[in-house]
Amino acid sequence: MSSNIHASAIVEEGATLGQGVEIGPFCHVGPRAVLGDGVRLLSHAVVAGITTIGARTRIFPFASIGHEPQDLKFKGEETTLTIGTDCVIREGVTMNPGTAGDNSRTTIGDHCVFLANSHVAHDCVLGSHIIFSNGVMVAGHCKIDDYAILGGGAGVHQFCRIGRNAFVGGMAGVENDIIPFGVALGNRAYLGGLNLVGMKRAGIGRNDIHAARAAYKHLFSGSLPLAEAVGTLPEELTGNAAVKSIVEFIKAGADRALCTPRNRDELD
Template sequence: MTTTAATAIHPARVHPSSVVEDGAVLGHNVEIGPFCHIGSKVKLGDNVQVMSHVVIMGNTTIGERSVVFPNAVLGCAPQNVHYKGEDTELIIGAGCTIREGVTMHPGMPDFGGKTTVGDNSMFLAYSHVAHDCHVGSNVILSNNVMLAGHVSIGDRVIMGGGAAVHQFTRIGHHAFIGGLAAVSNDVIPYGMLNGNPGVLMGLNIIGMQRSGFDKASIHAVRRAYKTIFDTTTPIRENIARVREQSDLNSAVADIVSFIDAESERALSSPARGKRG
């Protein structure tokens, strides 16, 4: 955030039609366009750009270099009947792009009170991040993607337009979710899910290649995928077989750790209706 000296050199530029409540903290070189409303507890990092007709309220922090497009609404009360006005948080990282009509809500007090978004993520028009979600870095939520409360999204996940995620669901890093998919169960790292109900359709190999994974890692993940979802034996037995490998590849170890972790949801699989 800004210092007094920085403010003097690069003051924030606020359009005269906008309201910035007393107490809001604006970093240097912040630009706020016309007809915006910035609440008293909002903190905007250096070089944040807020376009027209944006509402940012509550205890909301937006990291440096992020851009908020018109009609986004960030930090207003969660859509939860149990919310009673508690001082919870919405924390958005640096370099994020938040397009038209996006909504993001702070957390609920009984679940840690924080909704978090990592760095360099992109939220396309009318996507929604509900209370207590935790979204990683370099994530893309396409138009109209809907995250229910308590959803966890790993780094470098890409979600196609109109996809919807059930509350408490986890999506592992480097996963790809197809457009209009209904995600009601956890999706392993590197998984590719499509359909309603959502079904694993393979691995996001292109995403792994773009992230610099070598051929050995990709082949190891492919072998592990075939073993884990071998329909002749239960998934838990298959996981045990993979876990016992003496030369467990780090990418495969991520999948095993993801499945081993406690979760409210079952595990998405290639077979429709099969549960982990």
Template sequence: MFATRIHPTSIVEQGALIGNNVNIGPFCHIGSEVVIGDDVELLSHVVIMGPTTVGSGSKIYPNAVLGGDPQNTKHKGGRTTLLIGKNCVIREGVTMHRGTDGSRGMTTVGDNCMFLAYAHVAHDCVIGDNVTFSNNVMIGGHVSIGNNVIIGGGAGIHQFVRVGHHAFIGGLAALASDLVPYGMAIGNHAYLGGLNIIGMKRSGMARPEIHNLRHAVRMLFDRTKSIKSRADDVRAAYPQSAAVADLIDFITTDTKRAYCTPPLDSAIEISDSDENS
């Protein structure tokens, strides 16, 4: 068991639970309902407030503010929470808010996530594992982000939008519609510009599955039928593909948003290099 180190200029309020081998640097402020797991490092000037849990092995950089009240006028001050997973890296100036008492009441961040400087996670969001927010990424309330998603610098995501597993959102994109798993959204407002082939390769997806997804997405967005009615055709065409099943499950889940689609005057574009993947 290793001793926890708390700099004498930091304030840890009575009631906070601090794990083993935690290093709390200068000028931090830890609230009375905070839980910090083992091996967490707070460099300096970090504020963690409210009922917030930080998973073991996470590292938090200066001026991050975690667990603040939700920026939502419907919130009436009830007890809500922020849960941050293990081994997350939270860089300078990042903000994350707790849930609202009129909604799910919790904001959830998965394991092994990285949030670069000045990113923002709003109330009631659900973020999966291995997600990367580049600098200045902003997501509104009630957003759902799947596993292994990468969001480019300065991108913004509208409240209630869903982003599927392994998707990629380009820098400065403004995403106001649901983005299917493995999709790549670019532009302002963002449109579906293809598939996140690089991300799929990096995750170890087999070449046949990449080909299945490529053809499935072309079927799904060919505009001869509505997307949801096309979903049954796609599932029937690729009954053994786990990746296609993930895509269709996302499409057939109830949502408050439309889907991020290709521009009206074009189809899904996939480069020759992608075809040879």
């Protein structure tokens, strides 16, 4: 099945289009863009730069995908943006490629949903099955793991990490890393417990959830510095898969500190 391109759309010479691509009215596809099979640009969407979009991804009106990064250090170097398969990119979403100051690429996994006016900045690395609600703002160099959900209007500081199955509440201001399965709330964001609903929806078993809750209380009880608390986890917890995810995330470290509870109330 050949591509279906509206007469008012502009597809520049050099662009690569897969089978069954649909490009609606007043869209613009740049000369180095690659659109996988079944990609749909509904209308008024722009795909620029060295951008690759995976099969069956849908892009809604006024999205700006692949234009140069919003970084004053950018000097026109060749950098890339790669978006996975089966993503939904709603109205007004902006996604930027990488910069030479990092790995020169921005990458987004499969089955992600980006609601209206959300933003993925330069050099971000996003996993799969991630959801950005309306107006989410993620600054450069952030890493967000699979199944994370960010609530409406949340803002994430550059270089932050957000672990798998984490949940960020609406309007939260995230300036520190969020552990896997963590819930971050408020401005500035604090750790408000574990994302138990998200864990259950992800098919994580009851025993794993209980182990993660026990590890959470142990790690953030305040009786030991976090680095020491990791080393004192009971043996029956350290072998658990969910707990391993949290421990590995903490041990990996990064540019930002960890998001922690405000008080003991968040340990329950």
